[in-house]
Amino acid sequence: MLNSTQVPVTVLTGFLGAGKTTLLNRILTERHGKKYAVIVNEFGEEGIDNDLVVDADEEVFEMNNGCICCTVRGDLIRILSGLMKRADQLDAIIVETTGLADPAPVAQTFFVDQDVADRTKLDAIVTVADAVHLEGQLGEHHEAEEQVAFADVVLLNKTDLIEGHSLGLIENRIRKINPYAKIIKTAHCAAPLDEIVGLNAFSLERVLEVEPDFLESDHDHDHDDDITSVSYVSDTPLDLDKFQTWFGEILQTKGQDILRSKGILDFDGQDDRYVFQGVHMLMDGSPMGPWPAGKKRNSRVVFIGRGVENMGLKEGFESCRAF
Amino acid sequence: MSGTINKTELERRAINYDFAAPVTSTASIAETIVVGFGDGSVRFFQAGHEPRLIQAHEGVVLCMAVNQSYIFTGGDDGKFLRISLSGDVEEIANFGSRWVDCVAATSEAYACSSDRATHVWSGKGSKASVLEHNSTVGGLSFDSKGKRLAVAHYGGVTVWEPNERRWKSKKLIWKGFHSSVTFSPDDKYIITIMQENALHGWRIRDKADLAMAGYPAKIKSFDWVGETPYLATSGADAAICWPFDRKDGPLGRAPVCVADGEKQLSTYVCSLSQENAVFAGFKNGEVLLAEIDESKDSIVLKNATNREITAISLTKSLSHILIGDEGGHVLWAALWAGALNDQFI
Numbered sequence: 001m002l003n004s005t006q007v008p009v010t011v012l013t014g015f016l017g018a019g020k021t022t023l024l025n026r027i028l029t030e031r032h033g034k035k036y037a038v039i040v041n042e043f044g045e046e047g048i049d050n051d052l053v054v055d056a057d058e059e060v061f062e063m064n065n066g067c068i069c070c071t072v073r074g075d076l077i078r079i080l081s082g083l084m085k086r087a088d089q090l091d092a093i094i095v096e097t098t099g100l101a102d103p104a105p106v107a108q109t110f111f112v113d114q115d116v117a118d119r120t121k122l123d124a125i126v127t128v129a130d131a132v133h134l135e136g137q138l139g140e141h142h143e144a145e146e147q148v149a150f151a152d153v154v155l156l157n158k159t160d161l162i163e164g165h166s167l168g169l170i171e172n173r174i175r176k177i178n179p180y181a182k183i184i185k186t187a188h189c190a191a192p193l194d195e196i197v198g199l200n201a202f203s204l205e206r207v208l209e210v211e212p213d214f215l216e217s218d219h220d221h222d223h224d225d226d227i228t229s230v231s232y233v234s235d236t237p238l239d240l241d242k243f244q245t246w247f248g249e250i251l252q253t254k255g256q257d258i259l260r261s262k263g264i265l266d267f268d269g270q271d272d273r274y275v276f277q278g279v280h281m282l283m284d285g286s287p288m289g290p291w292p293a294g295k296k297r298n299s300r301v302v303f304i305g306r307g308v309e310n311m312g313l314k315e316g317f318e319s320c321r322a323f
Numbered sequence: 324m325s326g327t328i329n330k331t332e333l334e335r336r337a338i339n340y341d342f343a344a345p346v347t348s349t350a351s352i353a354e355t356i357v358v359g360f361g362d363g364s365v366r367f368f369q370a371g372h373e374p375r376l377i378q379a380h381e382g383v384v385l386c387m388a389v390n391q392s393y394i395f396t397g398g399d400d401g402k403f404l405r406i407s408l409s410g411d412v413e414e415i416a417n418f419g420s421r422w423v424d425c426v427a428a429t430s431e432a433y434a435c436s437s438d439r440a441t442h443v444w445s446g447k448g449s450k451a452s453v454l455e456h457n458s459t460v461g462g463l464s465f466d467s468k469g470k471r472l473a474v475a476h477y478g479g480v481t482v483w484e485p486n487e488r489r490w491k492s493k494k495l496i497w498k499g500f501h502s503s504v505t506f507s508p509d510d511k512y513i514i515t516i517m518q519e520n521a522l523h524g525w526r527i528r529d530k531a532d533l534a535m536a537g538y539p540a541k542i543k544s545f546d547w548v549g550e551t552p553y554l555a556t557s558g559a560d561a562a563i564c565w566p567f568d569r570k571d572g573p574l575g576r577a578p579v580c581v582a583d584g585e586k587q588l589s590t591y592v593c594s595l596s597q598e599n600a601v602f603a604g605f606k607n608g609e610v611l612l613a614e615i616d617e618s619k620d621s622i623v624l625k626n627a628t629n630r631e632i633t634a635i636s637l638t639k640s641l642s643h644i645l646i647g648d649e650g651g652h653v654l655w656a657a658l659w660a661g662a663l664n665d666q667f668i
Contacts, residue, residue, distance in 0.1 A: 054420065074500050115541060
């Protein structure tokens with residue numbers, strides 16, 4: 001390999017009007033001393049013109065590999081491969097997706113295509129949300145829920161147009177869908193770029209750093225198909241074989257409805273922590289070094305998705321206990 | 324031919340260049356080998372001359388095709404260019420921020436694709452016919468007569484044929500995305516490289532499917548070899564060569580695997596048809612030459628450098644070979660030991 005470093009790719013999603021273009025213009029024009037390429041969608045807002053802007057159609061291809069939910073962004077494979085042939089090295093690539101697009105095929109592209117995986121890496125999914133309109137959009141479009149559910153960062157924009165109490169409510173709403181996402185509150189997308197680009201959110205190390213609220217949550221749901229999250233903790237070590245069998249089966253049978261999954265696991269007889277994270281049916285996991293001294297060993301998992309509270313995940317997880 | 328070439332000899336008699344930008348494409352016209360680079364430049368290599376630099380594109384040279392007199396290139400600057408052997412660059416079309424992903428050419432016609440549309444220039448008119456497809460075009464290829472044009476895309480291939488003043492089309496369907504496409508030398512088969520680690524083919528006469536799967540990696544390169552002919556492909560730890568002789572071609576037959584890379588993945592193949600042999604370039608920069616037979620012998624022409632081979636090309640007289648890699652390194656050498664040393668005057 002020529003480049004041992006993989007170029008980080010940030011997926012920028014959010015509804016039309018939320019402020020994606022404002023953010024992209026900042027990324028392209030601010031004097032940050034970095035070279036960013038931006039892949040924009042043809043249905044996006046006007047006003048971005050730059051040599052490093054690439055127009056793309058969002059072409060979702062089904063892989064002919066027998067996996068029904070395995071869809072990838074064909075245009076991204078083509079464009080990322082092309083960008084990797086440039087003589088100059090890019091610091092990062094930002095992919096804009098339309099508000100109505102499901103972010104899953106974008107994320108899956110980085111797991112499925114070997115060339116893309118060799119040269120680039122999915123850095124983070126950043127969702128720009130309009131603080132004024134998010135509540136309404138969540139009620140009307142399931143895509144809005146999915147975008148929040150997938151996000152590593154929610155850039156809650158236009159907070160200057162909303163009063164404090166309402167802001168608190170909308171933050172709670174985001175938390176309920178996705179306890180893992182970092183919420184950055186801004187007006188005019190004025191957040192520091194280093195909080196948006198180069199986060200390494202898909203690295204397994206990051207799973208260890210971000211501590212969500214592992215609440216024994218008492219969810220109240222209006223609909224079964226709502227996107228929400230569940231998290232479970234076990235102080236009893238897990239059995240490796242039992243867990244692998246159960247988890248593999250869950251991803252295979254429920255993977256279409258599980259948008260993101262993350263966990264830190266304590267396996268019986270293993271010195272190292274085992275960390276995993278997944279997008280739909282695709283999962284990446286490995287041992288990540290010994291447990292820190294003085295820290296309590298336990299296993300924690302989070303599932304974000306559609307109807308996750310009715311999948312029997314709690315019982316399944318508990319059945320993986322070693323004793 | 325064993326013994327006439329060995330690694331030390333080819334490397335010893337070679338001239339090595341470092342052009343810093345990745346080698347993206349190559350083709351040869353008569354005794355000139357043309358190379359495209361990731362910084363938009365195109366270079367001509369001829370025996371006895373320093374490489375000639377043509378500043379063609381502003382971004383990456385994404386694709387290249389040649390006929391007897393011209394080089395056609397497409398770039399990520401949205402330009403479709405025609406370059407003469409004397410180095411004159413002519414802009415045929417400019418698609419702005421849309422890339423020109425694929426090009427194809429014959430003596431009578433030339434074509435390029437940008438997004439979902441294929442633009443074909445044929446006959447005397449300077450106006451292009453625009454052929455629309457349902458997805459981005461992955462590959463273009465004319466048949467040997469330069470008449471039919473195969474366009475690969477998501478879901479299969481569309482074969483276009485000029486009919487009076489219009490183009491009529493025929494669809495060959497197979498689920499998944501198809502990129503590079505080629506007609507067999509007898510024009511009886513069409514073969515594509517798929518996004519999955521597989522080749523797909525159709526016998527045009529009856530649209531019979533040929534699924535050639537089982538590759539451990541994506542196939543990036545193929546080339547027709549010899550009289551049989553074989554379709555040699557990269558994408559495994561060897562050059563995988565499918566036989567296209569007999570009535571049914573490779574249907575129900577196993578490919579011949581030559582040029583064993585010992586667990587390295589092959590990334591580029593180039594035919595040495597006269598010897599029924601294939602050059603195989605590998606991800607680690609190694610290049611092997613092997614005859615397509617059961618002997619499994621191969622000759623190491625170039626040692627590993629840890630830079631993926633992205634181009635291998637021969638002059639038409641087979642006097643010289645050019646090998647390019649992802650790091651922008653080019654090796655240029657007389658192919659045969661005993662040939663005159665390539666000295667500049």
